[in-house]
Amino acid sequence: MSVKFVHFAGIDVSKSKIDICVLLSGDVKYPYSNCFEQSNKGFADMKKWLRSLMGNAIKKLLICIENTGHYNEAVVHYLDSQQIAVSLENAANIKRSIRDIRKKSDPKDALDIARYAKHHSDELQLWKKPISVITTLKQLLAQRRRLLSVLKALKQPLEEKAFYDWSGVPKTTAYTAGIQGLELDLKRINEDIAQLVKEDAQMRRQVSLITSVPSVGPITAYHLICYTDGFKQVKSGKQLGSYCGVVPFERRSGSSVRKPARVSHLANRVLKSLLHMCALTATKMKNSFGDYFRRKIAEGKHKMLVINALRNKIVLTITAVVQKQTRFDKNYIYQNLQKP
Template identity: 30%
Template structure:
């Protein structure tokens, strides 16, 4: 059975498509609109080949621009592969120049080369997708509110020599409105989580862990697809940029072991905030922080390790179907 590898370069308005056969020969190169009609035209063009042939659709993860394509392929029960753009770029070796048609060919070539290693992608369920969008909107509101707060400090300095009452009052009003909007968004996130029993069950479990609050739990639920996308916490720590990697080569290069910059910065920031809270309110982690500090470890290094412990605890309570138990308090109670 022949296999055709379909590489798709996605942009906001158009899709550039390149179809390769088993012998790396271009069968078709076309450009369609990123609309329902355009995607149907692309699928029909790919179906014109031998009816018994296998077709592998592959494209980069471009955020919201590729959502319509994903939905239409899933509705037709067609498997597809969505891959990080950086992974495709690094797999190509030295490159010179680029355009949409060339990118589509490179994606198809990537799909052919790594077809045995790729796993079909599936969109998250509607509740998780809704929570993800609400978290994104909340983050936007927080950024705007922070800008207003910083400008308020600036105008306060200006008020020492000039009348800026109107500006100060207006900024204060906007900050108050943004506070209300953030609260409303958080309520909607909670409503979405409560609407799905499986998601709410895991949410309740992980929020019992000291240092894991509402925001941390919501991000963990979304990014792990309700703890189904990662096989173990070690892989998630690598994704979040918490896992340290050595940098050595022979006897001449002995770099410092440190975390990678290829990471999800948002979840790392959220986990760091939770870890800073955990070393205050969790007896075990508080003692761990104190012990490492006495050993001369840097604050951020210790907090990074505490983040890893929090991730392990969250995965444990979900996988074991058991609530979190504070061992320090348990041992004190038993003694």
């Protein structure tokens, strides 16, 4: 970070209010805590309160917020518009840093976040407002996932019931008007997403690069672009693989703990699920990915171990084509996959 922060604050966000705790430089007596409502007026009152504590030194204040999804979007955008430095941090990272977990309250959570920001200020990345097209795409994809979830819940009982038509159990009317309406909404969302991507040259280019990788489709490409802010947050393929939960980590300690490397459950589950489907598709293809899968299975490797290796290779390949701005080259990837 170019700015040397001396004051730190943590914000715990809920649906209707925000709890904030401030740690002022040189003041070791006690933290300053307050609570404000989730509204424009509440945010303005919060800024006024912060200025009363530190005046113009608010420019050297770093506010850390636990990433809780859409609940924190309003306050993050407000702080950014007021040129107050803010960082969104993974909740799991903050939780692991807490020494005393016996007490749980919103003010304490805000204090824990503030302490985390102070101790890890050199590692935190400042939040930057994503371009509007990515924000819109992210909202459309979230709505699409919700529609698919509801459709699955409505369709599955009907399909299971139809399987037992031979049993002679009295039949009831299949009410499918809601399903038809949801399917129409899903069709419209897919059309809106395609049109949105088509109108943005940079996103269209990235989608073209990502989908040039075998087994990777547009939906996976859209999600990767959204969750990485157009790959601006991606430093390497390994970093993206860790974020997606496809990189195995060792667990060793002393002479007794010698556990095999396993993937962590701390991951973006949406991306992990999409990559899993890509890997399953790749196992059936006649290319370097499919050849790799069949060769490893023939060597006696566990199927899920090989599938995860494929997920990791797909992530590394996607990162390479995006960063090099070059479409997938099957000969180059084939050589990499042949290495022991």
